[in-house]
Amino acid sequence: MQRPEGLTRNSDRIVLVVCVGLSLWVMSWGEDLRVQRATKWAHFVATPVENVFQFMADLRTLRSENDELRTRLTALRVDAAYVEARRDRIEELERRAGFYERHRGQLRPATVIELLDGRIPIQAVVRFEDESDCAVLTPVVNERGLVGRVTQVLSPTTARVQLLTSQESRISVEVASSGVNGILAYNGRGFSMDNVPLGSEVSNGDRVFTSGLGKSVPRGIEVGKVKSVRFSSSDLFLKVQIEPAVRFNALDRVYLVTRPGPWYFRPGDMFRSEADSSGSSTAVEAVEP
Amino acid sequence: MTWMRTLVAILLTLLLQVSVVQYFELWGNRPDLPLLLLIFLAQKSGAAGGTLLGFATGSFQDIFVPHTLGMNMLAKSVVGNVVGKISENVVVDTPLWNVGFIAATVLMHDFLYLLLYTRLDLPRFFPMFFLHAVPTAIYTAAVGALVLVASAWIQGGWVANFSQRSDRG
Known part of the structure; x- marks a missing residue:
């Protein structure tokens, strides 16, 4: 319109x-x-x-x-x-x-509530999220590697952990590239890998893992890497200095290895025995040689 | 949603005016793209539509320059009205007429705007008008001619119509 x-x-x-x-x-x-x-x-x-x-x-x-x-x-x-x-x-x-098996394992998260003794702590008190089947000698790790072992269960949810920095700590370790075995110790100034015979294949930068020989710690958990290798003709053993993977003065979250994790261990060692004896459904299957 | 598209076109043109057009400055003069858009829109909208479009364009321009608030509104409202009214009554569609029409409209707009801007101070008004408004009108008309040619080239209508008319003539 x-x-x-x-x-x-x-x-x-x-x-x-x-x-x-x-x-x-x-x-x-x-x-x-x-x-x-x-x-x-x-x-x-x-x-x-x-x-x-x-x-x-x-x-x-x-x-x-x-x-x-x-x-x-x-x-x-x-x-x-x-x-x-x-x-x-x-x-x-x-x-x-x-001779090797793989197992998914089990880790229990825990929080470090106290670090004891000095600038570089040698012990820690940890608290678990829930009641755990934690026992003495249970290995403790974090995302970088082995932290230590439980030395005392204080309560169903807390435990005292001896760190690798304790001078009383001894852990069986091996050099990943050559399989050379030794004992990891801390002497107050640094870590060393003791009992490594002269002539062993160890070089700077080689990664060092737990060997599982001590039976308290499963095989394959990272410990650190070789910092220096020295020897003299009068010695029987190499002097191998280790740079730890874990920063011990900055611990926060850690994990208790209540069952070995995605690392390797030998059949018949204590973890397999425990798994078998507990009749757990996650027990390791027998391996055909 | 025609008004929405128109609004977006006005805003985009204002944005072009303050961002790109400064690079095409000739002897201190720039083409007045918002005014050019107003002329094109008012030709299709009639007197009332042209007035409202002029008022809207002027408002958008003025709110970013508070000291001249209201001047562009008034000048563009009047220009929009006049352009709309002329387009309703005059039916001439030759390139020369269009270009001349654009130039005359720009001159009329600047005449009004400068009168308001100088507050009728004629000794200030005339130099500004002749040194600024006239070159701007020529420049804007030239840009308008380019826009018309581009538009005709894209649509394929105006050039074809014009050549047919020339042949007949």
Whole structure:
């Protein structure tokens, strides 16, 4: 329906008069009021525009990060597939060789509530999340490696741990690359690997793991790496200095190894015996030699 | 949602005016893109629509320059009204007319704006008008011509129509 010409003309004029009137009214404001209101309106108008631009920038960042993550995910998937294949192969070889087994193990989380004796602590008191089947000599680890062993169960949820920094601590260890065995000890100044015969293959930077020979600690938990190797012709043994993997003055979360974890141990050692004797469903299967 | 698109177009043009157009400055003069957009929109909206569009464009321009608050609103409202009214009554569609129309509209706008800006101080008004408004009008008309050519090239209508008319003539 078409509007009458007079009405159209009148509405045009009314709109013009209103707009001009508003403009004149705005111009009649004082300088301060104009600045104040204009700032407020500009903020009102600009904020959504700024938000849109910010959103677009965020979106761009998100996309690039997403691409990067996808790339990393793909690379990790490839790595995971490779590692899985290698693990299967290793398990197959172990099964054929018949002297190593893999077990998922069990770790109990615990919190260090007290570090005892000096700048470099030699003992710690830990508290478990729940009542644990913790016993004396239970190994204690953190994400870096072996921390120590339980020496005293104080209550169903607390225990005293002897750290590797205790001068009374002795742990059987081996050099990963050559299988050379020794005893890890702390002499107050640093860690050493004792009883390593002259001529053994030990080099700086070699990683050192528990050997499991002492039977209190399962095999394969990282202890540190070789810092220096010295010898003299008059000695019977090498002097091997070890750099520990764990930072003993910054302990917070630790784990009690209530059953050996994803490391290797020999059939017949104390953990297998315990598992077998307890009749647990997670007992290690017999291995065909 | 036509009004929404129009609003976005006005905001984008203002954004262009304060960001990109400064790089196309010639002897201190810049094309007035918001005014150019207003002319194009008012030609299609009629007098009332043109007035409202002019008021809206002027408002957006003014709130970022508080000292001139209201001047662009008024000048653009009047220009929008006049352009809308002329477009309702005059049906001429030649390139020369369009370019000349744009230049005249810009001159009219700047005339009003500078009168308000100088508060009718004529010794200040005339130099500003001739040194600023006239070159700006020419520059804006040239940009308007480019926009029209680009628009016609994209739509394939105006150039074809024009050549057909020339052939007939």
